[in-house]
Amino acid sequence: MKNKITSLTISTISILFLLIQINCSPKMTKDEQIARGKYLVNIGGCNDCHSPKIMTSMGPVPDTTRLLSGQSSDLRLPPIDTSMIAGGKWILTTGDLNAWVGPWGISFAANLTPDSSTGIGLWTPDVFIKAMRQGKHMGSGRDILPPMPWQAIAGLTDKDLDCVFAYLQSIPAISNRVPSPIPPNMIVQMSKKK
DSSP states (O other): OHHHHHHHHHHHHHHHHHHHHHHTOOOOOHHHHHHHHHHHHHHTTHHHHHSOEEEETTEEEEOTTSTTOOSOTTOOOOOOOGGGSSTTSOOEEOTTSOEEEETTEEEEOOOOSOOTTTSSTTOOHHHHHHHHHHTBGGGTSSBOOTTOOHHHHTTSOHHHHHHHHHHHHHSOOOOOOOOOOBOHHHHHHHHHHO
C-alpha cells in the first residue's frame, strides 16, 4: 500500500511539474517575436499581394521602400471585361497582385504597415488576432475578401499571430490609403462608363 501511495505521489508531482513547465516556458523577447513574425510573413507570401512591385530582369519583386503598404492609392485600374469574372470563370489581377477582381467584386491588398491613419497602427494584437480568426476587418467589420487566405492564417497559434503583429508593427509606417473594396454591381457600372 505504501508503495502505491509513493508511486501515485511521484506521478502526481511529475505531472504537475510538467504542466508548470509547459505553462511557464520562457516568453520570447520582443526581438525574437519580430524575427519569428518576419519569418512567418515571408514564408506566408504576404509580400506577394501586400507589397507594390518593381520590375527586374527576373520579373516583379517587392519594392523594399514600400513593403506591405498595400495597393497604391494612385494606381488606376484598366477597363474590366465583366464577362471574364462571372461565377465559375476567371479571376483577374493587376500586374503587382495588389488588386483582384472576381465574382466578389474588386478587393485591394490592405496597408499592413503601422501607419495610424492608413494602416494598422491603431490595431491591437487582440484586434489583429480576431480579424485573422473571423475574416472580418478589425475583427468585426466588413468581410476580408479573396484572395486573402484568412482561413489558413486562422490556423496559426495566438503566439504566432502575436509575432506576425509584432513584426508588422516594427516595419516603417507608410501613408497609403488603399481604396475600399468595390462590390460586383459597381464593376458593371464602372465598365459601362468607359
